[in-house]
Amino acid sequence: MIEKIIYKKPDSLTDVNFSYCPGCGHSTVHKIIAEVIDELALRENTIAVAPVGCAVFAYNFWDFDVTEAPHGRTPAVATAIKRVLPDRLVFSYQGDGDLASIGMAEIVHTANRGENITVIFINNTNYGMTGGQLAPTTLLNQKTTTSPFGRDAKNYGYPFKMLEFLSPLEGVKYLERVKVTDAASVVKTKNAIKKGFSYQLQNIGFSMIEVLSSCPANWRKEPLDSNKWIEEEISKVYPVGKIKDIK
Amino acid sequence: MTEKVIIAGSGGQGVLTLGIFIAKIGFSEGKNVTWLPTYGAEKRGGFSFCYTVVSDEEIFSPVVESPDTLILFDQRAYDVYKEKINQQTYVVVNSNLVKNINKNNKNFFEIDATKIAKEINFIQAMNVVMFGAYFQLKKIFKIETVYNVMKQMLKGKKEDTFLKNKIAFEKGMEFFK
Amino acid sequence: MENNKILIKGNHAIVEAAIDAGCRFYAGYPITPQNEIPEYMSIKMKEAGGIFMQAESELISINLVYGAAVAGARAMTTSSSPGISLMQEGISYMAGCELPGVIVNVQRGGPGLGNISPSQSDYFQAVKPGHGDYRLIVLAPYNTQEMYDFTFEAFDLADKYRNPVMVLTDGLLGQIMESIELKRKTPELLNQKKDWALTGAKGRKGKRIVSLLMEPGVLEKHNFHLKEKYDLIRKTEKRFEKLGITEDMEYLIVAFGTVARISKGAIKLSRDIKIGLFRPITLFPFPYEELKEIARKVKKIFVFEMNLGQMLEDVKIAVEDSEKIEFYGRPGGGVPTSEELLNFILKRIQK
Incomplete structure (x- = not known):
């Protein structure tokens, strides 16, 4: 009998089942990252930095070396690891609270120094782990547990577009916004992450991939409705596509 | 032997450098030394002082409360430290910039170091002229050490920089011969 | 003059010691009265072939040190009182993760922005530090020679116990110039293998260096483990x-x-x-x-x-x-x- 493997769990994932909420984007992105690392044969050569937030548990699911950083300091930790071990693949994985709020200084200066690392930025427009509070990325009029009447710009400011904000910096080499709402967009996300990692391997410099990711539990929506909301509302404010690519 | 010196003036006059110079000379002669500068926001023009202690014994505090010698570059420096002058204190002032004095001390010495430094076309060496005077008045250090340390501190500079500093030093020294 | 003696400023002695101790990663941010450290280090670290980074804040400094320690490097940061306050978060994480690292505090007056004169008012912050049940090994030099010696020894102590070590000094010791003897010896534990460091999962499962321990009882156990370590330090490293x-x-x-x-x-x-x-x-x-x-x-x-x-x-x-x-x-x-x-x-x- 001839056996043909048509699908298998990536080696870069552990046997631990994802514990994220049903429909949460983290599980999908974790798996995409594991697949890319397998395909690039980098499992034994990768060090990841997990953030504070839901993805703090990423190290339970990835079977490569992972550390975690204080809230928002993720790019600083990744920077030092990469500087000490320049031939390893080093990436940080951060949510929007971690990256766009408390860690703003870290991400901006890491980008501006052109550190040769890759940042995976999960934008789900709220603080997932702590119960769905307003994030810098929250849409106008979006209700969260700390903006129960909806985000109004006068009180809470405007949605923060991180990629557009970082784009003019000279140290930044590749920025792309993607989503994981259907098969086609998952493939695009995988390609973007692969490109980011490949750029790092070629010593091109700083890259960041923003993934519009759903948070059905905190959005109070069903998973499918959540995806629809990304398509119809979130991607209007945060349009998907390449923001910068120096190659 | 313990010699506690306060040097004071304005930033840019070479106050700190002179303090290091004296410390290095003491160190070269096998003494214990400490040098403590002012530090902070002010750079040029601000009030500047430093403490140098040279001793055969262990130096406990690098902070000089009762100086054996005061080397004062300008009026502000004199005004700040005049309270510390007692009958034993050696005081060397740059008379070009210290005019308003109360000379009630037998070891009070005035030298127009600015004028002397100008005469040799090397105004930057006003502090070295002052040192020459101090060297001659106190006679603590050997002249060879002075030249050696001077050379060492000017390493990498042009040869005539050393010669010009040497002249500045000798002019200051000769003034009290 | 003895040949092996040099006249050096306290802050510069710290740099000489760190380089001699095999420190090859330094991150720092300007603050008086310790500015001579990053300035001199930017030259000395380059000569030693190590990594010098001017961080954009003390938060970034300490987290760069955290990352360098994760990767197995001997790493140091330096600051003065208000800057050390900003580092408290990272230091607690390092203690939780059992990461070695050296932190030098050239203390100045406080509270708040205070002034830039010498002070010892960060004793509590050093000896009874930030959030969580942890300890730093704290060394207090009293002359320039000890600025060199203790900074040198701090790196071995940090590696030996996998714990951050603080050299608690002040603006006076940082600024004075005194004569010291440079040891120029190889630190005992410089080449000790760091099996715990993250360098890539070559031929093994992925490893974690984390301080979040959420499973019931695990954090409590971890704290008892840390206590055992601190008790050992109490027994073996007391100096006076x-x-x-x-x-x-x-x-x-x-x-x-x-x-x-x-x-x-x-x-x-x-x-x-x-x-x-x-x-x-x-x-x-x-x-x-x-x-x-x-x-x-x-x-x-x-x-x-x-x-x-x-x-x-x-x-x-x-x-x-x-x-x-x-x-x-x-x-x-x-x-x-x-x-x-x-x-x-x-x-x-x-x-």
Whole structure:
């Protein structure tokens, strides 16, 4: 009998089942990252930095070396690891609270120094782990547990577009916004992450991939409705596509 | 032997450098030394002082409360430290910039170091002229050490920089011969 | 002049020591009175082929050190009081993750922005530090030679116990220039294998360096493990100096760092008063038992600090009869003179 493997769990994932909420984007992105690392044969050569937030548990699911950083300091930790071990693949994985709020200084200066690392930025427009509070990325009029009447710009400011904000910096080499709402967009996300990692391997410099990711539990929506909301509302404010690519 | 010196003036006059110079000379002669500068926001023009202690014994505090010698570059420096002058204190002032004095001390010495430094076309060496005077008045250090340390501190500079500093030093020294 | 001696500023001595100790990663942010460290380090680290980074804040400094330690490098950061406050988060994480690293605090006056004069008012912050049940090994130099020696030794201590080590010094020790002897030896543990570091999962499962331990009971167990380590440190790393401690001694000064050297001056001036000095060198572990022993025999114990009584609390723990203790402190950047300390002693003795 001839056996043909048509699908298998990536080696870069552990046997631990994802514990994220049903429909949460983290599980999908974790798996995409594991697949890319397998395909690039980098499992034994990768060090990841997990953030504070839901993805703090990423190290339970990835079977490569992972550390975690204080809230928002993720790019600083990744920077030092990469500087000490320049031939390893080093990436940080951060949510929007971690990256766009408390860690703003870290991400901006890491980008501006052109550190040769890759940042995976999960934008789900709220603080997932702590119960769905307003994030810098929250849409106008979006209700969260700390903006129960909806985000109004006068009180809470405007949605923060991180990629557009970082784009003019000279140290930044590749920025792309993607989503994981259907098969086609998952493939695009995988390609973007692969490109980011490949750029790092070629010593091109700083890259960041923003993934519009759903948070059905905190959005109070069903998973499918959540995806629809990304398509119809979130991607209007945060349009998907390449923001910068120096190659 | 313990010699506690306060040097004071304005930033840019070479106050700190002179303090290091004296410390290095003491160190070269096998003494214990400490040098403590002012530090902070002010750079040029601000009030500047430093403490140098040279001793055969262990130096406990690098902070000089009762100086054996005061080397004062300008009026502000004199005004700040005049309270510390007692009958034993050696005081060397740059008379070009210290005019308003109360000379009630037998070891009070005035030298127009600015004028002397100008005469040799090397105004930057006003502090070295002052040192020459101090060297001659106190006679603590050997002249060879002075030249050696001077050379060492000017390493990498042009040869005539050393010669010009040497002249500045000798002019200051000769003034009290 | 002895050949192996050099005249050097305290802040520069720290740099020489770090490089000699095999530190190859430094991150720092400007703050007075420690600016000579990053300035000199930017030259020396380049010569040594290591990594020098000017961080954009002290938060970034300490997290760069965290990352470098994760990757197995000998790493250091330096700052002064307000900057050390900003590092507290990262230091706690390092302690939780059991990451080695050296932090130098060239203390200045506080609270708040305070001033830039020397101070010892961060004793609490060093010895009883930030959030969570953790300890730093704290070394307190009192001259330029010890600035070099203790910084050098800090790296081995950090690696030995996988724990952050703080060199607690001050603006005076950072700024003075004194002669020191450079050791230029290879640190004992420089080439010790760091099996725990993250360098890529070659032929093995992925490893984690984390301080979030959410499963029931795991964090409690981890804290007990840390306590065992701290107890071992208490047993093996306690250091102190005794000066003029004689059988017929009547009085004792307890002081650390800058104030200890000024106290030595006071003892010298005191002539026939039978007074000795006990100088804690490690502030954690604090030499409680040794101090207790000596304290029994004296009539009065003088605690001198450049703060309003921080080490005083540890002296009170050590000394059985705390009625004997007389405290004199200068906060906010005040530096006492030897005469000032002696006057205080004389007044209290006559009382």
